[in-house]
Amino acid sequence: MKTKQQIIETIGNCHVPYVDSFHLNGVNYGRSLFNLDWIQFLIESPKIIFDIGCYDGGDSIRFKQGFPISEVYSFEASPTRINMLKNTSAQYGINVVEKAVCEYDGTIDFYESLIDRTRVDAQGSIFKHTDFYKNKYPQVFQNSEHVEVPCTTIESFCLHNNIEEIDFAHIDVEGAELNVIKGFGKFLPKMVFIETLGDEMFHGGTKKEDVHDLLLSYGYFLAKDLTTDRLYILETIVTND
Numbered sequence: 001m002k003t004k005q006q007i008i009e010t011i012g013n014c015h016v017p018y019v020d021s022f023h024l025n026g027v028n029y030g031r032s033l034f035n036l037d038w039i040q041f042l043i044e045s046p047k048i049i050f051d052i053g054c055y056d057g058g059d060s061i062r063f064k065q066g067f068p069i070s071e072v073y074s075f076e077a078s079p080t081r082i083n084m085l086k087n088t089s090a091q092y093g094i095n096v097v098e099k100a101v102c103e104y105d106g107t108i109d110f111y112e113s114l115i116d117r118t119r120v121d122a123q124g125s126i127f128k129h130t131d132f133y134k135n136k137y138p139q140v141f142q143n144s145e146h147v148e149v150p151c152t153t154i155e156s157f158c159l160h161n162n163i164e165e166i167d168f169a170h171i172d173v174e175g176a177e178l179n180v181i182k183g184f185g186k187f188l189p190k191m192v193f194i195e196t197l198g199d200e201m202f203h204g205g206t207k208k209e210d211v212h213d214l215l216l217s218y219g220y221f222l223a224k225d226l227t228t229d230r231l232y233i234l235e236t237i238v239t240n241d
Contacts (some may be wrong), residue, residue, distance in 0.1 A: 001039070001237065002148045002237055002239070003240065004221070004238055004240060005048065006115045007041075007061065007233060007238060008223070009120065010041055010233065011038050011041065011159070011223050011224050012223060012224055013164075014035065014037075014038075014224070015038065015050070016033050016035060016226060018218050019031060019043060021058070021141060022058065022062075024061065025091075026042075028221065029056055029057065029058030029060040029061060029196075030055050030056055030059070030061055030122065030161070031062060032059055032170065032172065032193070032195070032234060033226055034170060034193045034229075034230050034231070035111055036062060036063070036066040036067075037100065037190070038056060038159065038231065039066070039067065039167070039168055039191065040066075040191050040223075040229060041178045042190070042191060042233065042237065043168070043190060043191070043237075045067065045069065045070075046067050046070045046167035046168055047070055047071065047086050047165075047167060048070065048071055048073070048163055048165065048166050048167050048168075049067070049070050049071070049072045049073070049167060049168045049169075050072075050073050050075065050154070050166055050168070050169040050170065050189065051072060051073065051074045051075065051108075051170045052075045052101050052170065052171045052172070052173060053077070053092075053101075053167060053171060053172040053173040053174065054074035054075060054076050054084070054085070054096075054138075054172075054179055055076070055081065055122040055172070056081070056084065056088070056122075057074055057085050057088040057089070057092070057096075058175070059170055060072050060074040060088075060092070060094045061088065061092045061094065063168075063170070064092055064093055065092070069195065070167070071094060072093075073095045073097055073102050073157075073223075074094050074095065074096050074097065075097045075099060075100070075123065075165070076096065076097070076098065077099065077100035077101075077108075077109060077110045077124065077126075077149050077170075078110065078112050078120065078124045078149075079098075079112075079147060080112060080120045080220065081120060081124070082096065082098045082118075084120075089203040092214065095104060097152075097157070098150070099149070099150045099151055099152045099157075099175075099177075100126065100128070100149050100150070100151040100152075100173075101151065101152060101153070101154060101157075101173065101174060101176075101180045101183065102151045102152075102153065102179040102182075102183055103153060103178075103179050103180075103182035103183045104151070104153060105151065105152050105153055105156050106151060107136040107148050107150055107151060108126055108149060108151040109146035109147075109148060109149075110126055110146060110147055111124060111125055111126070111127075111128060111142050111143050111144075111145075111147075111166060112124045112127070112142075112143050112147065112148045113125070113129075113140055113141065113142045114140070114141045114143070115139055115140060115141075116139050116141075117141045121140070122172075122174075123137070123140050123173050123174060124142075124174065125142075125144065125173070125174035125176065125202060125205075126174075126176050126179070127174070127175040127176065127202035127203055127204050127205045128142065128202065128203045128204075129142045129201070129202065129203075129210060130200060130201060130202060130203055132173070132200045132201060132218070133171075133200075133201045133202065135192045136201075151190050152183075153183030153184075153185060154166070154180070154183050154184050154185065154187050155183060155184060155185025155186060155187050156167075156183075157187075158185075158187045159180070160196065163187070164207070165187065165190070166188075166189040166190070166194070167188055167189065167190050167191065168189060168190065168191045168192075169189035169191070169192050169193070169194075170193050170202070171193065171195065171197075172194075172195045172198070173203030174202065174205075175197065175199075175201060175204070175205030175206055176205070176206065177194055177195075177196050177206040178211060178214060179205050179206075180208045181214055181215065181218070182214075184218070188218060188219065188233070188234055190234050190237045191231065191232070191234070192215065192231070192232040192235055193218065193229065193231050193232075194211065194215075194228070194229070194230055194232070195228055195229050196208045196211050196230070197228055198228075211230075215232045219234060219235045219236065220232040220233060220235065221233055221235060221236055
């Protein structure tokens, strides 16, 4: 086990250059600021990785290529995006889950978004965009009509798929962070990298401080703060020595 001090020195002080995409086999994929070395440092050989709100599968591909023996589950709520992910999943060996992730099992309303009213993009959400969001990102057009999509909790998904533990969860769900976390149940990922844009962006969306407080109450500590993106580590996988 690593100590908190080792984590702070290695991850907390690590410089993270801004990179939002990468090119692979003739395709540009989106990527987050998460550094794969952080998994290697803390877990070494992860077996189960969840990419929740996977968009085009870019981060899922990185996780699978970085840790080939792991099972990568890519959750996506957007019906249009799911169709685009079919080829990606077959090509790179990731498991696409055609569901939103939240605090209950069933169905949920989802609003897809377009860039310049043509290209389906990553800003789809279960919450409507605020005026602040619309002014900040005028190129993003959110559909006024919702689609009903299936949803699951992390706990239910793990129980139904015989998953005993989650090594890492990458969460980018456009305002629904609390909804996802509340569905962890007993399946607390060892590492959580989560984007929280703030409640000013979504009607009913998550506040950054509420995400922080809930994760701390579940036994996590903050290991890396990149403003909108944060890395949390489960206390039980580190030592205080």
